[in-house]
Amino acid sequence: MSEKSxxxxxxxxxxxxxxxxxxxxxxxxxxIPRGDEVVADFEPQTYQEAFPGVLSGGIIGTLLDCHCNWTxxxxxxxxxxxxxxxxxxxxxxxxxLLRPTPTDKPIHLxxxxxESTEDRAIVEGELVAHDKVCATCRGTFVAVKPGHPxxxxx
Amino acid sequence: MSEKSxxxxxxxxxxxxxxxxxxxxxxxxxxIPRGDEVVADFEPQTYQEAFPGVLSGGIIGTLLDCHCNWTxxxxxxxxxxxxxxxxxxxxxxxxxLLRPTPTDKPIHLxxxxxESTEDRAIVEGELVAHDKVCATCRGTFVAVKPGHPxxxxx
Numbered sequence: 001m002s003e004k005s006x007x008x009x010x011x012x013x014x015x016x017x018x019x020x021x022x023x024x025x026x027x028x029x030x031x032i033p034r035g036d037e038v039v040a041d042f043e044p045q046t047y048q049e050a051f052p053g054v055l056s057g058g059i060i061g062t063l064l065d066c067h068c069n070w071t072x073x074x075x076x077x078x079x080x081x082x083x084x085x086x087x088x089x090x091x092x093x094x095x096x097l098l099r100p101t102p103t104d105k106p107i108h109l110x111x112x113x114x115e116s117t118e119d120r121a122i123v124e125g126e127l128v129a130h131d132k133v134c135a136t137c138r139g140t141f142v143a144v145k146p147g148h149p150x151x152x153x154x
Numbered sequence: 155m156s157e158k159s160x161x162x163x164x165x166x167x168x169x170x171x172x173x174x175x176x177x178x179x180x181x182x183x184x185x186i187p188r189g190d191e192v193v194a195d196f197e198p199q200t201y202q203e204a205f206p207g208v209l210s211g212g213i214i215g216t217l218l219d220c221h222c223n224w225t226x227x228x229x230x231x232x233x234x235x236x237x238x239x240x241x242x243x244x245x246x247x248x249x250x251l252l253r254p255t256p257t258d259k260p261i262h263l264x265x266x267x268x269e270s271t272e273d274r275a276i277v278e279g280e281l282v283a284h285d286k287v288c289a290t291c292r293g294t295f296v297a298v299k300p301g302h303p304x305x306x307x308x
Contacts (some may be wrong), residue, residue: 014205015201015203015205015206016204016210017201017202017203017204017213018204018209018210018212019214023201024201024242025201026201027212036172038171046177047169047171047177047179047180048169048171049169049170049171049172050172050243050304050307051168051169051170051303051304051307052169054303054304056170056171056172056211056216056219056249057172057216057219057243057244058171058172058181058213058215058216059171059212059216059288061212061215061216061219061238061247061249062210062211062212062213062215062216062217063212065211065212065215065249066211066212074207077183080264081192089211089251090211090247090249090251091251092248092251093211093215093248093249094247094249095219095243095244095246095247095248095249096245097244097246098303098305099242108270125296142230149205149207149208149254150204150205152206152253152289153204
């Protein structure tokens with residue numbers, strides 16, 4: 001994917017460990033809208049494993065949390081007719097690990113909105129590797145108000 | 155805490171991103187039994203932030219997932235009279251982010267068993283910073299059987 005990601009477009013200076021383009025040691029998740037879904041490809045590194053050949057559940061959670069958060073921010077921007085995504089934070093997220101996630105090929109993330117109000121969204125995401133869903137995520141993401149430390153996050 | 159952690163005692167060669175003593179780029183979570191609980195201290199690094207001064211929700215999930223997993227392994231070892239912790243994997247974990255987790259001081263993790271059977275445990279964990287609970291975790295962790303890729307994990 002050579003097109004700009006949501007993060008690169010709207011938050012080029014963000015240094016978030018999971019999704020910040022400006023974090024030299026981060027995961028650099030690149031979320032791209034595709035119709036009603038948001039997708040990303042990610043190439044696992046050896047240091048991100050839980051044991052040889054299998055991705056860490058914490059890295060999986062980080063990928064899905066950040067990717068679903070940006071899916072929420074993107075959706076709220078569109079829904080509310082804004083020109084920038086509102087700064088959203090994670091209220092909660094749940095990860096199900098269905099099978100080991102192999103690290104020998106790029107993995108694919110996909111996320112979609114389940115429901116939303118003006119300032120929050122519930123998002124479901126999947127991690128696919130070797131054509132199988134290896135992990136799922138369901139999270140609640142909230143656009144913060146002025147005064148919250150994350151308000152000027154991007 | 156200068157005493158050896160559970161990981162250093164039973165899995166010194168583990169290279170898990172979250173808790174492996176042998177992962178040069180990992181988080182090196184050091185889980186220590188304290189009565190019925192398992193605790194850990196962790197010093198956040200700038201690259202692990204979500205935005206300046208606040209820890210990434212994905213790193214928080216990684217810390218709590220690995221720490222709770224080792225709490226389960228420790229408990230199953232004791233419960234079943236084994237001399238080594240069984241190799242456990244995460245089936246699922248849920249993270250609630252109650253407030254921003256500050257990164258300017260070490261944070262504290264604590265976890266305890268909620269229920270268990272012979273081969274699995276439900277564990278609840280908390281992340282405490284500045285004397286406040288900033289995040290909680292509830293997860294299910296399962297001792298894998300011979301043939302599972304994680305069976306010889308440690």
